[in-house]
Amino acid sequence: MSDMIKRFIYHLRGLDAFFETKGTTGNVRGFMEQSECKALFFAAKSAPGDGVVVEIGSYVGKSTIWMAKALKARQRGKMYAIDPHTGDPYSDVLQNERKQFALGQEGEFRKNISDAAVQDVVIPIVKTSEEASVDFDKPIRLIFIDGIHEYDFVKTDFLLWSPKVIENGIIAFHDSLRPGVKRVFEELLYNSKSYELIGRVYYTSFFRKKGKRRFTDMMFDLRFDMIFPQYQGNKKIIAAALNFLAGIISLFIF
Numbered sequence: 640m641s642d643m644i645k646r647f648i649y650h651l652r653g654l655d656a657f658f659e660t661k662g663t664t665g666n667v668r669g670f671m672e673q674s675e676c677k678a679l680f681f682a683a684k685s686a687p688g689d690g691v692v693v694e695i696g697s698y699v700g701k702s703t704i705w706m707a708k709a710l711k712a713r714q715r716g717k718m719y720a721i722d723p724h725t726g727d728p729y730s731d732v733l734q735n736e737r738k739q740f741a742l743g744q745e746g747e748f749r750k751n752i753s754d755a756a757v758q759d760v761v762i763p764i765v766k767t768s769e770e771a772s773v774d775f776d777k778p779i780r781l782i783f784i785d786g787i788h789e790y791d792f793v794k795t796d797f798l799l800w801s802p803k804v805i806e807n808g809i810i811a812f813h814d815s816l817r818p819g820v821k822r823v824f825e826e827l828l829y830n831s832k833s834y835e836l837i838g839r840v841y842y843t844s845f846f847r848k849k850g851k852r853r854f855t856d857m858m859f860d861l862r863f864d865m866i867f868p869q870y871q872g873n874k875k876i877i878a879a880a881l882n883f884l885a886g887i888i889s890l891f892i893f
């Protein structure tokens with residue numbers, strides 16, 4: 640398919656800037672599947688409301704770059720990338736990978752951000768989530784939680800940061816199927832009056848902090864359904880039809 644047609648379809652699906660981003664994180668190590676990168680990109684670009692984007696656990700910048708590219712494309716402000724760059728003591732995979740970085744994890748992160756030309760929208764905070772939360776006072780419209788995935792850490796991240804999220808803001812978690820993360824969902828999110836699940840893309844779950852539902856929030860959900868056909872939550876006929884259509888189109892694009 641010619642680039643022009645692809646670009647047009649990306650535009651229709653709200654992923655036009657994604658087209659330029661494709662490949663920019665190709666060599667950046669990380670744990671995000673492509674569909675999850677797209678979903679973060681879409682959320683950073685389209686999550687309604689005024690506020691910044693925050694990431695807990697940036698590693699060497701794969702997820703950071705996707706969100707930053709979206710912010711840059713839409714001039715939607717800056718993002719804060721929080722990571723002590725000390726690694727995850729519970730993950731052998733991560734510890735082994737880290738040993739391969741010539742510049743160390745933080746050096747590698749800064750190099751990747753600079754190579755992707757997003758250093759002007761990414762503000763690194765080299766602290767733990769707990770430390771960074773103490774004096775962080777900006778309203779947040781999207782937060783991506785991907786630090787340590789053990790129950791206590793995920794719960795702490797959620798409890799410390801969710802009060803800073805604006806009404807109708809989005810809270811995304813990576814590795815949703817890990818026991819610690821699932822337990823936090825079951826205890827604090829699934830049956831909560833304050834949060835609702837928007838959908839899950841591969842291992843990343845997206846929740847909304849409930850507020851008065853506006854037209855822009857409904858549009859966000861509808862487009863989320865349309866762009867990410869694997870979404871299994873809301874079975875409305877329209878969403879199913881849009882999913883089907885998006886699925887067919889996706890066959891030709893991804």
Ligand SMILES: C[S@@+](CC[C@H](N)C(=O)[O-])C[C@H]1O[C@@H](n2cnc3c(N)ncnc32)[C@H](O)[C@@H]1O
Pocket residue numbers: 668669670671695696697698699700701702703721722723724725726727766767768769785786787
């Ligand atoms: C799974 S990795 C993040 C992956 C990254 N989002 C990506 O796209 O590749 C988890 C990261 O959490 C960081 N981390 C460890 N303890 C942390 C803490 N207390 N607060 C925030 N981040 C932490 C680690 O240094 C590691 O880089």
